[in-house]
Amino acid sequence: MQVTVTTRHIDDPQKVENLKKYVLKKLKKLERYIESKGSFSETKIVLGVEKFRNTAEIIINSGTFKAMSSSESEDMHTAIDRAIDGIIKQLKKQTEKRIKTKRKKQKEEIAAKGSETTDSTHVEESDDVIVERVTAKPMSVEEAILQLRVSDANFLTFRNSETGEINVLYKRKGNKMGLISP
Structure with missing residues (x-):
């Protein structure tokens, strides 16, 4: 100095x-x-x-x-x-x-790594397990509900834009929906 x-x-x-x-x-x-x-x-x-x-x-x-x-x-x-x-x-x-x-950069890197890990999860395919690769697109819960209603799929994996976490929305009996969040 x-x-x-x-x-x-x-x-x-x-x-x-x-x-x-x-x-x-x-x-x-x-x-x-x-x-x-x-x-x-x-x-x-x-x-x-x-x-x-x-x-x-x-x-x-x-x-x-x-x-x-x-x-x-x-x-x-x-x-x-x-x-x-x-x-x-x-x-x-x-x-x-x-x-x-x-800290902001670290949060963005963690979010990017989180979406990469969910996209590239490796599971051995066997007779009992069918591997289906999905991308977790960022969207709100309301958007996910609308998208699942118009699709023929039974579930939708997405990144919650409000929390930044991966969520799964699925169809239940009686035209109801279920949400799985960590």
Whole structure:
């Protein structure tokens, strides 16, 4: 991690050193968020003083993400704390977004694998067992009922569009229907 601390209009070298130590100590808060993102190239911190206004600006730049936050206060430590809180908020948001998209992709892959496994289930064919391969098309229960009524089949295998699970709809005696769901 490359950290660059720049100060503007702060003449006391002892104060500059104390602020740098404080900033580096506070940057340790960011390590757990940054480690999950991967290594990053640089962090720039600009601390400035203008009369009664203290400003802190933090920029984290990487190939995968960029975060920037600035804050003003009468106290430099408060300005630094607020700027770091802003960076943490941005990093949390980016992390949650990445996790959400990853989970969505995993759900889609599981759904795709689920339909593949039902389509390609292998059973040895014998005199007692007749193997019939069916595809589980996504549809609602109402659509499945309509489709089974117009077909000559005794059952219909489909993927419930509301739940994403494989269901079997079958004809019963007396023009009634039965639904099997996991």
